[in-house]
Amino acid sequence: QVQLVESGGGSVQAGGSLNLSCTVSGYIHNRYCMGWFRQAPGKEREGVAFIATIYGSTAYADSVKGRFTIYQDNAKNTLYLQMNSLKPEESAMYYCAEGPKATWGGRCRTAHYNSWGEGTKVTVSS
Numbered sequence: 001q002v003q004l005v006e007s008g009g010g011s012v013q014a015g016g017s018l019n020l021s022c023t024v025s026g027y028i029h030n031r032y033c034m035g036w037f038r039q040a041p042g043k044e045r046e047g048v049a050f051i052a053t054i055y056g057s058t059a060y061a062d063s064v065k066g067r068f069t070i071y072q073d074n075a076k077n078t079l080y081l082q083m084n085s086l087k088p089e090e091s092a093m094y095y096c097a098e099g100p101k102a103t104w105g106g107r108c109r110t111a112h113y114n115s116w117g118e119g120t121k122v123t124v125s126s
Contacts, residue, residue: 001115002024002025002026002098002115003024003025003115003117004022004023004024004025004096004097004098004115004116004117005022005023005025005117005118006020006021006022006094006095006096006117006118006119006120007020007021007022007023007120008020008021008120009094009120009121009122010121010122010123011123011124011125012086012122012123012124012125013124013125013126014086014087014088014124014125014126015085015086016086016124017082017083017084017085017086018083018086018122019080019081019082019083020036020080020081020083020094020096020120020122021078021079021080022034022036022078022079022080022081022096022117023076023077023078024077024078024079024098025077026077030053030054031052031053031054031101031102031103032053032054032098032099032100032101032102033050033051033052033053033098033099033100033101033102033107033108033111033113034050034051034053034070034072034079034096034097034098034099034108035047035048035049035050035051035070035096035097035099035108035109035111035113036048036049036050036068036070036079036081036094036095036096036097037094037095037096037097037113038090038092038093038094038095038122039092039093039095039119040089040091040092040093043092045095046061047061047109048060048061048064048068048081048094049061049064049068049069049070049081050070050105050108050109050111051070051071051072051079051105051108052102052103052104052105052107052108053072053074054103055103055104056071056072057103057104057105057106057108058070058071058105059104059105059106059108059109064083067083067084067085067086068081068082068083068084069081069082070082079096081094081096083122086122086124087124088124088125088126089124090122090124091122091123091124092121092122093119093120093121093122094119094120094121094122095116095117095118095119096116096117097113097114097115097116097117098113098114098115099111099112099113099114100112
């Protein structure tokens, strides 16, 4: 089973940026979905950004479109989430996950993910 390790979380002021990383053990599985999710205390987990790794097709939650970018570096076996213009309500644990095979990001947005990392904490202060 793939192992995922997130890093890059931290504290930032509102309007600031962070770039999260997710290192994949072995290699990023071609043809699979990967995604970033977040969960704030007392709230349900929500999907934030998704990528179909075979073609790099992406999809985003409406709340982050234009501010977040998901991308992969296969040479480094790493998935990234560039987050700009962060808001205090986006403080949460951020997780990366691997899902099923897919060729476009829209499919990855609704897929079931079965491999998860431990998460990295993001705190956005006002």
